[in-house]
Amino acid sequence: MAHYVQVVLVTLLAIIFGYYKTYVQAAVQLFPGLEKMIQPLEDFPEYHCRRMRHPLLESCEDVWLDPSGRTLYAACANPIARVVWSRGGNRYDLRGRVAGGGGIEHITVLDIDQPGADGLACEHWNSATAKATSSNLIYTGLMPA
Incomplete structure (x- = not known):
């Protein structure tokens, strides 16, 4: 019984990880502001834009x-x-x-x-x-x- 639970648990974790890598991670990267730092131009006074x-x-x-x-x-x-x-x-x-x-x-x-x-x-x-x-x-x- 314990071996069966381990197999099911590992299988579920593999499915969840695959779903995350395929769908969730790509969707999270599309949202603006996530994993990006946006700075105003005032932070760079030495540059003339x-x-x-x-x-x-x-x-x-x-x-x-x-x-x-x-x-x-x-x-x-x-x-x-x-x-x-x-x-x-x-x-x-x-x-x-x-x-x-x-x-x-x-x-x-x-x-x-x-x-x-x-x-x-x-x-x-x-x-x-x-x-x-x-x-x-x-x-x-x-x-x-």
Whole structure:
């Protein structure tokens, strides 16, 4: 009888742990503020923040700031085309994507200390026409010479 209770208890614990790892832990990480510390800008008086607005910085999904090089890297796309073509939103309207200017995807590289006269000078790396080699990938933006 005691062996049967141990087997049932271990099985129940394994099921509870599996349920937690599969559903509960992922849901807890989605809630804002959990496992994150959000600080107001006033906590950083030595930094001067400014909003960067530019059409080529819209619809950027992945943005990474290199603190040592003071460089902003952003993987961006055409925001008009994003409305009709979004894998995450389960939208796959190819005609609408072409009508919205196409899926022009580009990587923006911006020196945040010297953003340029217009805030950003950028070219595009078009993923639809470029070959899939790293030599064709053009990192664009304003970089110090």
